[in-house]
Amino acid sequence: MATDYDAPRRGDSEEAGKNSLEELKSRRGDAQAASADVDDGETTESYELPGADLSGEELSVRVVPRQQDEFTCSSCYLVHHRSRLAEVTPDGQLLCRDCAG
Numbered sequence: 786m787a788t789d790y791d792a793p794r795r796g797d798s799e800e801a802g803k804n805s806l807e808e809l810k811s812r813r814g815d816a817q818a819a820s821a822d823v824d825d826g827e828t829t830e831s832y833e834l835p836g837a838d839l840s841g842e843e844l845s846v847r848v849v850p851r852q853q854d855e856f857t858c859s860s861c862y863l864v865h866h867r868s869r870l871a872e873v874t875p876d877g878q879l880l881c882r883d884c885a886g
Contacts, residue, residue: 860884 851857854867859878871885 858884 851864855864856879857864858881861884865881869881871882872880
């Protein structure tokens with residue numbers, strides 16, 4: 786069905802005559818009041834600040850010793866697989882690709 790966009794709209798013109806300026810202002814105020822921000826207490830309660838006291842918390846991490854095919858980088862002190870070894874310095878220090886490059 787074709788729509789003639791130049792023709793006056795019947796529904797809008799009828800409603801425009803019924804609504805007074807004061808009524809429109811009161812509707813706008815009601816709509817703004819309904820959409821006001823509400824501070825959620827749940828959001829702030831779940832957020833922990835850095836340096837918070839975590840003395841009561843326990844970690845359950847299984848520590849695995851360094852394997853035969855791994856090395857510790859002498860610059861960043863991370864344990865890497867031997868495939869990440871970039872160079873061995875003259876004094877015997879091992880460097881990973883990230884630190885050497």
